Amino acid sequence: MSVSRDASYVSRSVQWGALRGMRKLETEEQMTPEYRQTALKLVYALASTEFASVEQHQPWINQGPTAEDRFVQAQICADEAHQGMEDYRLLCQFGPEGEALARDLLQRRRGQHLLEAFNLPFDSWVDLCMFCCTMDLVAWYHLKALENSSFAPLARAMTAMVPEERFHASFGANRVRRLLEDPDYAAACGATRADVEAALRKWYPRALDTFGSSQSRFSAAAVEFGIRRWGNEELRQMYLADINPLLESMGLTPPPPDWDRHIL
Template identity: 60%
Template sequence: MRVSRSVEWGEMLGMRKVETHEQMPEEYRATLLKIIYALASTEFASVEQHQPWINQGPTPEDRYIQCQIAADEAHQGFIDCRLLRSFGKDGAEKADELLELRTGEHPIAAFNVTFDSWVETVGFCFIMDLVAWYHLHAMENCSYAPLAREMTSMVHEEKFHASFGERRIRDLVKNKEYQKVAKAGKSEAQAAVDKWYPHALDTFGKAESKFSDLAVGYGIRRWGNEELREMYRAEIDTKIAQIGLTVPDPQKGRSVH
């Protein structure tokens, strides 16, 4: 997507996009800082989640694509950190803090959950990387120009991760050769979908959220928490059903409402 020079939605519609932190009203700055911090935290956390499975997939393609995914997440985290540092002292402190966090300390619950098998690893890609794609898609062409420019490459990386996960979950359900090398099949694929689905829905945040309203109003995110969750749910539910698996109950196992 081409990045325009002006703000595309919200209260600042038509104004020139924001380039530096000196141009930001205080509330805009605080909202943006919180969003980039949350985003960066998920990138570094998922590197740790992927780490035990690097070079462990059942086929050469699995091993190298999964390595590429872990590398993409680290790279995205560093880009987010560079953006945080551009805010000055408080942003730089946030970036330093993120680099120190380990599994169990990450701010978003789903990213402290371990990948206990290869099937859970590709299940995470299928279910959670599509969540990541929606979060990034919501910030394409956003009012903060440096972030909008980064989205032009990041959204495609997330689509790649999600489509790899989707293909492997489908192979686990339908492809006898892959079932043989992965030593797993439909029931394991269903269990992985069941594990990540409630986390995926929780990751969109509370339905009623002042923070989400501010992010939309300031042209940073195009859709609010609930709207984005429903968009995601319509797509993932269709994919799960098409593969031949059961769509989990959207209320079950949820902790964010």
């Protein structure tokens, strides 16, 4: 299925899955135990990536080679902090269990985050640009799948979060292209083509891992409950159909999709 890049429209009723046509869920009191556990787990995992992202980007706010690079890094940090705060508030709607999970996330530091890609530091400006190009596009697909979610507060949060993530991914793609095509920019970054290719090999398999296991029962339940639009494997295939032509248009060769993968 093709993915629209239009601004989202939030409906009052559930749009897909077993609850289709029902009024969307606003509070945990309206949820079955299975729905509640699925929504809670999903928001917890999402929130983890936002707080971890701020930790990854923060040291780089004033390191970019241009003034605009520095401004965009500050904006990305602000966006990720905003997304973390939105997710934090969503977690706190789940009573003491959600509040405990929200507090748990504030304690975690690099090496303790849920997903591998968010435990890795950026080694250079080139590395950061490739993270935005590959990983923020993953994040955009994850958030697109939550647009119009059956959990109404999550659907409303997506109206702001989806465009933020698109901005991060576009910044990454623009900067990777410029590193390859503008010798002055590459020199200002102290970067070579080999550095760009090494960064691609670092982030590409981690980006594919971040969609999760293709056999995940949790992923299937999230789609069935209308919380998420697409499952892990479907999202991963949509991403591959998007990122590979993008990389090839820059003269880069994406690794095979199963290369150096840790989650299949």
